[in-house]
Amino acid sequence: MKKLRLSAIALAILGLTSCSDGDNGVNGVNGNNGTDGTNGLNSLVVQTVLAIGDTNCPNSGVKIDSGLDSDANGNLETAEITATEYVCNAGRTSITSSEILSSLNNDWFAQGAKQVEEAKQVWLDATQTVSGKSAETIAQAKSIATLKGQAKNVILFVGDGMGISTVTAARILEGQLNGDNGEEHQLSFERFPFAGLAKTYNVDAQTPDSAGTMTAMMSGVKTDVGVIGVDEDIERGKCATVAGNELFTALELAEIAGKSTGIISTARITHATPAATYAKSADRNWEDISDMPAEATAAGCMDIADQLVNFESLLEAKVANLNVDGIEVVFGGGRRHFLPKDAAFNSADAVSSVEGDRTDNRDLTAEWQAKYSTGTYVMDQTGFDAIDPANTEHVFGLFNESHMQYEADRGNDVAGEPSISKMTEKAIDILNNNDEGFFLMVESGRIDHGHHAGSAYNALTDTIAFSDAIKKAVEMTDMSDTLIIVTADHGHVFTIAGYPKRGNPILGKVVSVGATEPATAGDGMPYTTLGYTNGLGFRDLGAVTDADETYSLAHAAGRHDLTDVDTTSAGFHQEALVPLSSETHSGEDVGVFASGPGALMVNGTQEQSMIFHIMDYAADLTGKAEAALN
Amino acid sequence: MKYPISSILLLITWLTPASAQQSCVAQGQLKAEYQITVIKHKLQNMISNTKETTLILWRKNNVVAHQYPSTRITEMWQQINDKMIKPIRFFNEYNRAIEYQPGEVVHGKKETDWSYRNQLISDNLLTSMQTVSTHGETCEQVVQLVQKTKKGDLLIEWMPQLKLIKSFQYKDPQRQENWQLVELDIQSAKTAAYFDKLYTYQSTDYADIGDDHTDPFLTKMVTLGFVEAGASGFYNDKGQQIGDHHH
Numbered sequence: 001m002k003k004l005r006l007s008a009i010a011l012a013i014l015g016l017t018s019c020s021d022g023d024n025g026v027n028g029v030n031g032n033n034g035t036d037g038t039n040g041l042n043s044l045v046v047q048t049v050l051a052i053g054d055t056n057c058p059n060s061g062v063k064i065d066s067g068l069d070s071d072a073n074g075n076l077e078t079a080e081i082t083a084t085e086y087v088c089n090a091g092r093t094s095i096t097s098s099e100i101l102s103s104l105n106n107d108w109f110a111q112g113a114k115q116v117e118e119a120k121q122v123w124l125d126a127t128q129t130v131s132g133k134s135a136e137t138i139a140q141a142k143s144i145a146t147l148k149g150q151a152k153n154v155i156l157f158v159g160d161g162m163g164i165s166t167v168t169a170a171r172i173l174e175g176q177l178n179g180d181n182g183e184e185h186q187l188s189f190e191r192f193p194f195a196g197l198a199k200t201y202n203v204d205a206q207t208p209d210s211a212g213t214m215t216a217m218m219s220g221v222k223t224d225v226g227v228i229g230v231d232e233d234i235e236r237g238k239c240a241t242v243a244g245n246e247l248f249t250a251l252e253l254a255e256i257a258g259k260s261t262g263i264i265s266t267a268r269i270t271h272a273t274p275a276a277t278y279a280k281s282a283d284r285n286w287e288d289i290s291d292m293p294a295e296a297t298a299a300g301c302m303d304i305a306d307q308l309v310n311f312e313s314l315l316e317a318k319v320a321n322l323n324v325d326g327i328e329v330v331f332g333g334g335r336r337h338f339l340p341k342d343a344a345f346n347s348a349d350a351v352s353s354v355e356g357d358r359t360d361n362r363d364l365t366a367e368w369q370a371k372y373s374t375g376t377y378v379m380d381q382t383g384f385d386a387i388d389p390a391n392t393e394h395v396f397g398l399f400n401e402s403h404m405q406y407e408a409d410r411g412n413d414v415a416g417e418p419s420i421s422k423m424t425e426k427a428i429d430i431l432n433n434n435d436e437g438f439f440l441m442v443e444s445g446r447i448d449h450g451h452h453a454g455s456a457y458n459a460l461t462d463t464i465a466f467s468d469a470i471k472k473a474v475e476m477t478d479m480s481d482t483l484i485i486v487t488a489d490h491g492h493v494f495t496i497a498g499y500p501k502r503g504n505p506i507l508g509k510v511v512s513v514g515a516t517e518p519a520t521a522g523d524g525m526p527y528t529t530l531g532y533t534n535g536l537g538f539r540d541l542g543a544v545t546d547a548d549e550t551y552s553l554a555h556a557a558g559r560h561d562l563t564d565v566d567t568t569s570a571g572f573h574q575e576a577l578v579p580l581s582s583e584t585h586s587g588e589d590v591g592v593f594a595s596g597p598g599a600l601m602v603n604g605t606q607e608q609s610m611i612f613h614i615m616d617y618a619a620d621l622t623g624k625a626e627a628a629l630n
Numbered sequence: 631m632k633y634p635i636s637s638i639l640l641l642i643t644w645l646t647p648a649s650a651q652q653s654c655v656a657q658g659q660l661k662a663e664y665q666i667t668v669i670k671h672k673l674q675n676m677i678s679n680t681k682e683t684t685l686i687l688w689r690k691n692n693v694v695a696h697q698y699p700s701t702r703i704t705e706m707w708q709q710i711n712d713k714m715i716k717p718i719r720f721f722n723e724y725n726r727a728i729e730y731q732p733g734e735v736v737h738g739k740k741e742t743d744w745s746y747r748n749q750l751i752s753d754n755l756l757t758s759m760q761t762v763s764t765h766g767e768t769c770e771q772v773v774q775l776v777q778k779t780k781k782g783d784l785l786i787e788w789m790p791q792l793k794l795i796k797s798f799q800y801k802d803p804q805r806q807e808n809w810q811l812v813e814l815d816i817q818s819a820k821t822a823a824y825f826d827k828l829y830t831y832q833s834t835d836y837a838d839i840g841d842d843h844t845d846p847f848l849t850k851m852v853t854l855g856f857v858e859a860g861a862s863g864f865y866n867d868k869g870q871q872i873g874d875h876h877h
Contacts, residue, residue, distance in 0.1 A: 209841070209842070209843075210841075225844065226842070226844060272841070284841075284842075285842070291832075350710065351710055351714060351716055351731060351732045352708060352710070352716055352729075353692060353693055353708040353709075353710065353716070357833075402729075402731075402835050402837065403835070403837050414714075448840075449837050449840070451840075452837075452839070452840025452841070453837075453840070546731070548730075548731070548836050548837045551728070551730075551836045551837075551839055552717075552730065552836070580849070581839055581840075581848055581849055581850070582839045582840030582848075583840060584840070584843060585843075
C-alpha cells in the first residue's frame with residue numbers, strides 16, 4: 001500500500017511542472033477618492049471648585065468631569081459625563097497661636113463653654129450620675145437649688161386627651177400636609193430638650209378623667225375622679241365634704257406672688273380642665289347653679305362659673321391680709337353658665353332660644369364688668385381683634401355658648417372665634433406687661449372631644465392647632481426665664497395599627513410595604529391605620545367637620561366595608577370594637593415635654609402631680625407667695 | 631282644656647276671628663294629638679301588618695316638640711333665626727336631655743326647614759298639592775288637598791290659620807298611612823307646663839357625652855332613643871320620601 005501512494009504523488013508533480021511562463025499585464029487605473037468622513041465629537045473637561053465641607057473633598061478641592069459633547073452644544077451635560085475625578089486639597093494639620101486665641105478667647109465662645117459646662121454639671125447632679133454618695137447628695141442639692149425660682153414665667157399647655165398615639169399620628173399628619181412622608185416630622189413641642197412620662201391614674205380610678213388629673217397637675221395632689229381642686233377626702237357630689245379639703249393651685253400661688261395670671265381653653269371655661277386652675281367643687285358638673293342639687297347650694301357651695309367671676313374675692317377671703325388683682329386673661333367658651341335663663345340676655349350669636357342656664361337670674365358677665373370696670377368683656381372675633389394688649393389689664397372672652405368650635409369647624413361659627421394660637425399670642429402680650437412675670441394655662445379641650453366622637457380627623461387637626469399655639473409661645477418668650485411644659489391629662493383608646501408602608505396617609509387605609517392597593521383583613525375587607533378600641537364606631541359623613549354629629553346616630557361598632565369609602569375625609573369616623581355611647585379615655589402614661597428653667601426635672605416616669613411641683617420649684621411660687629404675704 | 635276632634639271647630643270659634651295663626655291660639659301655644667295608623671301589605675295583599683301609634687305636637691312660639699308616648703322620647707326644635715334650628719332630645723323616662731347645636735346633622739338630616747317640624751308637613755309639599763275644596767273661615771277653615779303620583783296618592787285636610795294637619799292619608803300598593811287629629815288643646819297653661827317640665831330635665835351638651843363615664847344615663851345612651859317607631863311628619867312632594875321614620 002505504501003508503494004502505490006508514492007507513485008501517485010510523483011505523477012501529479014510531473015503534471016504541474018509541465019506548463020511554460022507568460023508576459024506580465026499592464027497596471028490598472030487608480031479609482032476615485034472616497035467621500036470625507038463626518039467630524040468626530042469633541043471631548044470636554046469641566047473643573048468645579050469644591051468648597052470646604054464637600055462630601056468628596058472635605059478640605060476643598062476640584063472636581064474634574066470629562067466626556068464627549070454628544071449634542072455638540074459646547075457644554076458637558078450630566079448625561080455626557082463619562083468620568084469624574086477629584087483632586088482634593090490636603091487637610092490642615094496645624095493652627096497658629098493667633099488663630100487659637102481668636103477662636104477660643106472670644107466672649108461668645110467663653111460664654112457658650114460656661115453654659116455647656118454648667119448644664120452638664122446640673123444634669124449629672126440631677127440624674128445622680130456623679131460618683132460618691134455624700135458628694136452626690138451635696139452636689140445634687142446644690143445644683144437643684146440653683147434652679148429654684150429661675151422661671152419668671154410659667155406656661156402649662158394641656159392637650160386634653162392628647163395621648164402618645166395622638167402625638168405620633170398628629171406629627172405624621174402635619175408632616176404629610178407639608179408634603180413629606182410624615183414619620184420624620186416633629187410637632188413644635190417635640191423639639192423641647194426634656195421629656196418624660198406621667199402616670200395619670202386618679203386615686204380611685206385606674207383610667208382617669210380630666211377633673212382628677214388636672215387637679216393633680218395644678219395642685220400637686222392626686223385626687224378622685226370627677227372632683228375639682230379638692231383632695232381625695234372629698235365625696236363626689238357632697239358639698240359638705242369640700243370644706244377643709246381644698247387645695248391651692250399654681251395659678252392661685254402665682255396670683256398671690258404678684259404675677260399676672262391667665263387661662264385659655266377651647267372648651268367651656270367652666271369645664272373640668274380649666275376649672276381645676278381656679279375652682280373647688282365636689283362635682284365637675286356643677287358648672288352653674290342650675291346644675292347643682294338644691295342641698296349643695298343651700299349648704300353654701302358655689303357653682304364653678306360663680307367661682308371664676310369671684311376668684312379674686314374668694315382668694316382674698318381665704319388668705320388673711322391678701323390683696324390680689326384677679327385673673328388678667330380668661331379666654332374660652334361656656335357663656336351659657338354665666339347668663340340668666342332669660343332670652344333677654346341672649347348674646348348676638350346665641351344658638352339656643354334661651355342661651356343662659358343660670359336659674360338665679362344673675363348675669364355674671366355684668367358682675368365681672370362691674371368688678372373690673374376698666375376690663376373688657378368680648379364674645380366674638382371682632383371684639384377679640386379690638387383688644388389692645390398694651391393697654392389691657394383684664395379681659396374676659398367667652399366666644400361660644402358652649403364649647404368653642406373644633407379647629408376644622410371654626411370657620412362655621414356664627415360670630416367668629418379666634419384660634420387657640422391667636423388667643424395664646426394675645427394672652428402673652430397682655431400678661432407680659434407685668435415685670436413680676438406670669439402664669440398661663442392653655443388647654444386644647446377639643447382634642448378629647450374629637451376622640452370621644454371617634455373622629456381622628458378632628459382630634460388630630462386640633463392637636464396640630466395646639467402645636468401651633470405652643471410654637472407661638474416659644475417665639476414670644478425667652479427660654480432663659482420661661483418654663484413651658486406641654487402635656488396631656490390622659491390618653492384615649494386610639495391606636496396606630498397594621499403594617500402600612502412609609503409615608504402611607506395616616507388617615508388612610510393600610511397599604512403594605514411594596515404594595516399599591518390597600519391590604520385586606522381576614523374578612524376580605526380593607527382596614528384603616530387608625531382605629532378605636534371602643535365607641536360609636538364607623539361613620540361616613542363626607543365633608544362634615546364637626547365630629548359631634550356622630551352622637552345623633554345609633555352605634556355602628558365593628559367592621560364595615562371601607563372599599564369605596566374615603567377614610568381621609570373630614571367626616572370619616574374610624575371603626576371601633578366595643579360599642580359604647582362614646583369612645584373612652586385610656587389608662588396609659590402621657591408624654592410631658594419641657595423647656596426652660598427647671599425643665600430638666602421632667603424626666604423618666606413620674607406621677608402626674610409632679611408637674612405642679614416642678615412648676616412650683618422652677619418659679620418658686622410658694623416661696624414668693626409667702627414672701628408677698630410677709 | 632281637652633276637646634274631642636269633632637268639637638274642635640266649635641270650640642275655637644270663641645276666639646277672636648283673625649287671619650293669623652297667633653290669633654287662633656293663646657300665646658302661640660297648642661297641643662295636638664294624632665293617632666297614626668300604618669298598614670303594610672305583603673304578598674299581594676294577602677297579609678297586612680297594622681301598627682298604631684300616637685304623636686303629640688306641642689308648640690310654644692318658636693319652639694316645637696314632638697312627643698312619642700310609646701318610646702317616652704320627646705324631640706324639640708328651637709327656631710333660633712331663619713337659618714338656625716336647634717334640636718334637643720328629651721328622654722322622658724329619665725328626666726334627661728341631650729342638646730345639639732343648630733346646623734348639626736341629626737338623624738342623618740340637617741335641620742333647615744322649620745315648617746316641616748312646626749307643622750308636620752313642609753310648605754314645599756303643601757304648595758305642590760292641588761286644592762279640592764275649602765270649608766269654613768278664619769280659624770276653623772279647612773282646606774282639602776290632594777296629590778296623585780306614580781308612587782301613591784296623598785289626601786290632606788289642612789287648617790291654614792292654625793298651620794295644622796287635621797287629617798292625612800297616604801296610599802300606595804304596599805303601604806297605607808293615616809294620621810288623624812284626635813285632640814286639640816289650645817289652653818296655654820297645659821302647654822306651658824309641659825315645656826316647663828322638659829326644661830327642668832338635667833341637660834347634657836352632646837359634646838359632653840363622653841366626658842363622664844360614671845353617669846349611668848350617658849353610658850346607656852348607646853341603646854336609647856335611636857330607633858323611633860313613630861313618624862314625625864311629611865317632608866316633601868316626592869312620594870317615596872313622605873315619612874321620616876329614622877328616629
